[in-house]
Amino acid sequence: MLDKKLENAFNDQINKELYSEYLYLAMKAKFAEMNLPGFVNWLDVQVQEERAHAMGMFDYVFERNAQVRLEAIDKPEVKGSTPLEIFEQILEHEEYVTSRINALMDVAEEVKDRAALSFLDWYLKEQVEEESNVGGVLANLKLIGDDKKALFMLDKELATRTFVAPVIG
Numbered sequence: 001m002l003d004k005k006l007e008n009a010f011n012d013q014i015n016k017e018l019y020s021e022y023l024y025l026a027m028k029a030k031f032a033e034m035n036l037p038g039f040v041n042w043l044d045v046q047v048q049e050e051r052a053h054a055m056g057m058f059d060y061v062f063e064r065n066a067q068v069r070l071e072a073i074d075k076p077e078v079k080g081s082t083p084l085e086i087f088e089q090i091l092e093h094e095e096y097v098t099s100r101i102n103a104l105m106d107v108a109e110e111v112k113d114r115a116a117l118s119f120l121d122w123y124l125k126e127q128v129e130e131e132s133n134v135g136g137v138l139a140n141l142k143l144i145g146d147d148k149k150a151l152f153m154l155d156k157e158l159a160t161r162t163f164v165a166p167v168i169g
């Protein structure tokens, strides 16, 4: 059983993870419009990861004999129109998600649910990795500036990213 407050917080985070999936899907479409297949691939992996994050929590709530309640997912808004601007938004979004995972852990701590805290440790580590990956691409984009050839090379590199189903918890 999960404490009600913690159950609500988990449900809220499931919605946030599904929103992340949706946002990255919208960004994937933007990169497709820009004819950058490597960036499209990178976002595609990101989309799959977000679904896995959501499902990890979805399954965990059931495992704890609690209820999953799915709410509406907000319309995704891609703010920028260049790769640099989009990656700035991705980093900002990941930092926000990190703050939400921390808030979820605060609730688990408040209701003294050590099992949930240990489960959520995986998400905390994942956020460190997410921010570092995104920060790396962003740093490259800043170096590249207006150099089209360098952007082409980065696109080739991002085409090599593959999705590996995570073992959560």
Ligand code: OFO
Binding pocket: 017, 020, 049, 050, 053, 093, 094, 097, 127, 130
């Ligand atoms: Fe689920 O980590 Fe990104 O948002």
